[in-house]
Amino acid sequence: MLIQMDIKSGAGAWRYAVMILLFLSLLSPLGGQTKKPLKSADKKQPPQKAESVKKPDSKTIPKGKGDAKKKEPVKNDKGDASKGNEKKSRKAETEEKRKEREKKMIEWIEQTLEYGIQKDRREAINNILRVRDEAEKKRLGMKVSDVLKTESDAEVKVKGLTVLGEIKLSEASPVIQELLDDPSEDVCVAAVYAINSLKDKSASDRLIAKLGGQDFSKNSQLMEALITTLGDLGEIKAKDLALKKIKDNKSSAHNREILVLMLGKIGAVDSKDFLLSLLKNDDEDLSVRAYAANSLGRLNVREASAEIDKVVKQIESYPYKKKQQYYTLYIYCIAAMAKLGDEKAFPRLMNAMRSDSAGVRLRAINLIKEFKDKRTIDILKYKMNHDPNPKVQREARKALEEIEGTAKETDKKEEGTAQPVKKGKEAKEKPQPGKEKKPADEGIKPDDRPVKKDAPGPKKKETKKMVLP
DSSP states (O other): OOHHHHHTSSSSSSHHHHHHHHHHHHTTTTTOOOOOOHHHHHHHHHHHHHHHHOOSSHHSTTTGGGGGGEEEEEEHHHHHHHHHHHHHHHHHHHHHHHHHHHHHHHHHHHHHHHHOOHHHHHHHHHHHOOOOHHHHHHHHHHHHHHHHHHHHOHHHHHHHHHHHHHHTOOOOOOEEEEEEESSOOOHHHHHHHHHHHOOOGGHHHHHHHHHHHOOTTSSOOOHHHHHHHHHHHGGGGHHHHHHHHHHTSSOHHHHHHHHHHHHHTTTTTTHHHHHHHHHOOOSSSSSHHHHHHHHHHHTHHHGGGHHHHHHHHHHSSSSSHHHHHHHHHHHHHHHHHHHTTOOHHHHHHHHHTSSSSHHHHHHHHHHHHHHHHHHGGHHHHHHHHHSSSSHHHHHHHHHHHHHSSOOHHHHHHHHOHHHHHHHHHHHHHOOOTTSSSSSTTSSOOSSSSOOOOOOOOSOOGOOOOOOOO
């Protein structure tokens, strides 16, 4: 209204014109500057420049050069080669760092052996097993051997003897043999097992003399270590002492058992009549009779198979409850017959694998491993995959690994075994609820001899991570 009044009045016409110009200048994006009209050529130019930047290859690259993309794998090969070189260099660098750490560890071992507290000295000795450089490992072993000559701490001696046996340092044999007469029984036991690890027959006479001086009426770790080691060394000279102590009523049942086993291991064939008398004696200890059958099998006394078969038939005639008491003897007799090549043993052994007792099945599987009959592969596969007891499954797998190399290799030789193997793995990893986890008669030893006790002293598991100085 005011503007119209001004225009009508003619007095504010110039003001109106100025206001219009200012208003137009504010609306302009160039702040009042007027745009020049673009020519048609100018309007097409920006798209052409953008196109030349985005797609230079489609218009400028000749057809012959367009094949460069096909040669890109060559560039990738070079890239792979460079990556391979980088991996090798990283591996070399890692190995170099490992060697440097090992060098520091070796220095720490040597210094700790000389100046460390007893706990650290035992740890230092144990860390010798971690050294990869065989020359350095042997040198450190000889250093331990020298330390043992004057060492007074029994635990350090035990650890040193154990490590010397594990690294198979035969040069330390004289020192090890001297420690057979150490005042500490633990040290003596460790020395015996070190000799066993070295398979050092030069120590046999000292071992027999040491065994002869023991009280056979008492069980001890030293007694068992001596008998076991002489058996493993196959020392026939120990036969006379063994026969004497087996016949001695004062000898403990356990000592008699392991002595009977030793007769088979040392190859005392001329003791077959004595072993047969033990087997057939109904008043004899059942374990002694079982180990007598085992030794007859080891000695390959084929004429003994008929006598063993008679014992088996006698046990089979017993009522169920009484038969359970003779399971150990029964299984050992069957295994001995199998070793002697008696075909009547195989169906009985297979039947033992079907027993409701997990302990009997375990015993049968462990004995199967000894004579490695390929006819047992199928039932072992079944036990590995479907037995209700996880421990039986594990032992069946181990038996297969010994008979055929690996359980996987045996699976490949059968058609259509993929699904059962899968089920077996699932059964192993996730046992079904309600199934037995431990055999009812797990007290029965699954091996063919008493379990060998480890040498006393610090266990390997106690080794802690070493903190280098």
